[in-house]
Amino acid sequence: MKALYFNTFHKEYRNRAIIFLAVITIVVILTSNALLSYLREEVLAQMSLEAVGQNSLLAFYYIIGSWSSFIAIYIGIGSIKSDIDSGALIQLLSFPISRTQYFLTRILGSFSIVVLYYLLSLILAMVLFSLATHNVVFSWGVLGALVFSSLDIFFVILLSAFVSIRFGTLKTFVAVILLMMVMSFSSMKWGNQEWQQVYKDFGIIDTFTFIIYWLLPRLKSISDFSTSMLIEKEFPKNWWADLIHYFGTTLLWSTIFVKSFSKSDL
C-alpha cells in the first residue's frame, strides 16, 4: 500500500491546477507581507509588532482556509477518476489488493497532500511575517485550528472522490459545493435549536435540512471549532457531541462509499 500512497503524491505534484494554486498562495503570502511592512510603518505604528504579526497570520489563515475546500474538492475528484480515465485502474486492481485498500489509500494520499499544502503555506506565512515584524509570529491555536480544518478536508475529499466516479468533473464540483452549502445551512439552522422548538411548524425544507443535519457531518460546527482555536475563544457547549457525530457519520459514509465502489462493475 506504501507504493500506492506515494503514487498519489507522484500523480498530483505535476497537476497544473495544483501548481497554479500553490503559486497563487505564495503570491498572496508575499503581497500580505509587503502590505504588512507598509502598514507597520504608516498605519499601525501604534500597534505592537507582535499584534500586527498575529493579526496578519489570522487573516491569512482565513484566506487559505476558504481555498482549502476548493483544493480538497479538486484533488478528491482526481484521486480515483484520473485512474479510471487513464485506464490505470484495471491494471492497479489486477494486483493483489482489495478495492477497499485501493479506495482508502487514494483518499489518504489525497488528504495528506491537501494538509501538507495547508501546513507549508502556514509555515511560509509565519516565517515571512516574523521576518517583517522582527518578532516570532506563532500561535499554537493555528496548529489546533489546522487539526479541525483537516477533518473538514477529509470528508470533502471522500465525498468528491466517490461522486466523481459516477459523474463528470464539473458536475461533481458543482454538486459537492451545493451539498456543502446545504450542510452548512442545516448546521446553522439546527445547531442552536432548543429541543422543544424542533418539531414546531415542520415543513419540507425543515425535514430535508433536519435529515442532512443528522446524516451528514456538521462541517460548519467543525469549522467553528477551528475558528475558536484560532482566536482562542471558548468552545461551544457540547462541542464533543458534534465531534463524535462527525466521526460516526464519516465512518458511516466511508463504509457506504467503499462498499458501493467494491460492488460496482468496472
Added chain:
Amino acid sequence: MAIISATDVSKSYGNIDALHSFSLQVSEGSIFGLLGPNGAGKTTFVKILLDLVHPSSGNVSLCGLPTLDPRARATVGYLPEKYSFYPYYTVQGTVEFYAQMQGLTKATMKPAVDVALEKAGLSELRKRKLSQLSKGQLQRIGIANLLLCPHQLLILDEPFSGLDPIGIKEFKDLMFELRKEGRTLFINSHGLAEVEQLCDEVCILNKGRKLAQGKVKDLTKGESLEDFFYSKVKGD
C-alpha cells in the same frame, strides 16, 4: 488441478446476457485460448477472473481461491488489451512501481526489474517516459510486468495487438518458454493463427454461450482453426 475453475457463470447487463451458464476448467501448465467474435463475452469473463466485474450467478476460482479474495490475484499476472499507465512515469519507474505493488522487497526488486526489462526488450528504453513510447513499446511494459514474479497463471488479453511481426515472434517464443517453466497462460484473442500455433486447448464463445471446447487438433479434425471457428460461429 484446474488453475481456473468457472461453474455456471452468468452475467447480465440489463436485458443483455453477456455470459450464460458458462463453465470452464483450465488445467495447470497449459496454454489455453478463449476465442469468440466481438461481443461474445470474452472480456466480461476476463474481467470476472480479475474481480473487476461480479457475476450475476455462478462460482469462479483461481488456484483454488474464489476471485473475490485478493490473494487469488497474488498468483496471477495480467496483460490488458490496451496498455495504459501514467505518461510521466519512466519505463523503469513503471516497472519498479509494479514490482512494489506485487510485494517485492527493495533487495529483490532491482534484479527482478533488470531481468524483466531485459526479457521484454526494454533495457535501452528504461529512462524514457511512457509518453515517448510507441503502442508496441508500451505493450512490452505490460509484458515486463508479467515477468517480474513467478506467477502461476498469466492472463493475456489480446496480447499481440500493437506488436510488430518481430515483436509477435519474440512474444510467442517467450510464451513457449513460460510454459516450459510450468506456468499457465490464458489467452483471450482474435488472432486465430497465433492461437492455433500456441494453444493446447481452446474454447469458442458466442453470444455468452460456449460453442466448443477441446484440444485444437481434436476440434478441427484437419481443417484450419479459422475455418472451424467460422463455421461454428456462423452456424450458431
